[in-house]
Amino acid sequence: xxxxxxxxxxxxxxxxxxxxxxxxxxxxxxxxxxxxxxxxxxxxxxxxxxxxxxxxxxxxxxxxxxxxxxxxxxxxxxxxxxxxxxxxxxxxxxxxxxxxxxxxxxxxxxxxxxxxxxxxxxxxxxxxxxxxxxxxxxxxxxxxxxxxxxxxxxxxxxxxxxxxxxxxxxxxxxxxxxxxxxxxxxxxxxxxxxxxxxxxxxxxxxxxxxxxxxxxxxxxxxxxxxxxxxxxxxxxxxxxxxxxxxxxxxxxxxxxxxxxxxxxxxxxxxxxxxxxxxxxxxxxxxxxxxxxxxxxxxxxxxxxxxxxxxxxxxxxxxxxxxxxxxxxxxxxxxxx
Ligand code: ADP
Ligand code: MG
Numbered sequence: 092x093x094x095x096x097x098x099x100x101x102x103x104x105x106x107x108x109x110x111x112x113x114x115x116x117x118x119x120x121x122x123x124x125x126x127x128x129x130x131x132x133x134x135x136x137x138x139x140x141x142x143x144x145x146x147x148x149x150x151x152x153x154x155x156x157x158x159x160x161x162x163x164x165x166x167x168x169x170x171x172x173x174x175x176x177x178x179x180x181x182x183x184x185x186x187x188x189x190x191x192x193x194x195x196x197x198x199x200x201x202x203x204x205x206x207x208x209x210x211x212x213x214x215x216x217x218x219x220x221x222x223x224x225x226x227x228x229x230x231x232x233x234x235x236x237x238x239x240x241x242x243x244x245x246x247x248x249x250x251x252x253x254x255x256x257x258x259x260x261x262x263x264x265x266x267x268x269x270x271x272x273x274x275x276x277x278x279x280x281x282x283x284x285x286x287x288x289x290x291x292x293x294x295x296x297x298x299x300x301x302x303x304x305x306x307x308x309x310x311x312x313x314x315x316x317x318x319x320x321x322x323x324x325x326x327x328x329x330x331x332x333x334x335x336x337x338x339x340x341x342x343x344x345x346x347x348x349x350x351x352x353x354x355x356x357x358x359x360x361x362x363x364x365x366x367x368x369x370x371x372x373x374x375x376x377x378x379x380x381x382x383x384x385x386x387x388x389x390x391x392x393x394x395x396x397x398x399x400x401x402x403x404x405x406x407x408x409x410x411x412x413x414x415x416x417x418x419x420x421x422x423x424x425x426x427x
Contacts, residue, residue, distance in 0.1 A: 155201065
């Protein structure tokens with residue numbers, strides 16, 4: 092069956108039928124607005140992300156189910172980067188009338204599975220026909236105890252720069268697909284099934300360890316750059332200390348030029364934070380506890396030094412923040 096035969100309200104009813112009771116949800120899908128409640132003493136966190144077919148994703152590389160999960164995960168990641176708990180989700184969806192229901196069902200399955208994994212309730216959205224590409228607009232609401240949210244503006248000279256997980260895997264998968272090659276499954280999974288670091292972000296914020304935090308959607312160069320700008324500081328990153336996966340290292344042996352993807356490749360959805368040296372051990376312990384290790388990649392310097400990278404030769408050079416074209420990406424596919 093096609094979406095055009097089921098219709099807008101048929102689809103909404105089908106989604107609604109799959110949703111049970113969730114904490115904080117007095118009224119979810121099916122009314123003019125959702126009626127929700129946050130725990131006492133919490134503040135609301137909200138974020139939204141737009142995904143366009145042929146700009147942000149291509150069904151040649153990602154399945155509808157993976158896309159559903161990813162559309163949620165990239166939003167979870169924004170709440171994680173604030174140190175919050177994700178709670179409520181809204182999905183705006185436009186797709187062509189001739190979309191197969193099987194594909195749409197797989198997308199909705201992905202959305203609901205990713206939401207369920209994080210205890211997040213789908214409480215609303217909007218649905219309409221697209222004359223062409225799929226358009227997905229996901230909004231997330233989370234909460235954080237008052238005073239615990241971690242912004243981008245708190246980094247101080249002498250803080251250490253930490254990242255979770257490994258860098259560049261997602262962008263490397265995309266680069267390989269664009270060249271007609273087949274990436275190692277572990278790289279493909281990092282692109283198509285990113286995992287938002289929600290537990291780690293919340294744990295770090297609850298312990299009050301980071302001075303600033305951001306999620307890596309556009310690469311270290313760009314996203315650390317946002318922290319530096321908001322905080323009025325500089326930073327030095329050591330290239331030898333960037334955490335790289337085994338699959339990434341194997342590709343580097345043949346294609347050393349792809350090292351840049353670890354610095355400027357998008358869509359890792361890892362956390363990057365700055366931490367005073369006195370908090371380092373506690374932060375590393377939380378990384379280990381969450382199952383996603385944190386790695387020190389550099390330190391915060393004065394603003395005049397800008398963002399610099401110290402190579403394996405020991406020489407520090409300015410890290411020029413470049414767009415994706417520089418590494419052979421189309422700006423749209425990886426830039427967000
Ligand atoms: P309205 O006309 O007020 O926009 P709709 O008929 O579009 O209401 O939506 C009816 C209900 O279904 C609302 O609660 C809305 O939030 C929900 N809804 C619509 N589309 C989606 C979707 N794609 N995912 C989740 N909920 C949806
Ligand atoms: Mg509507």
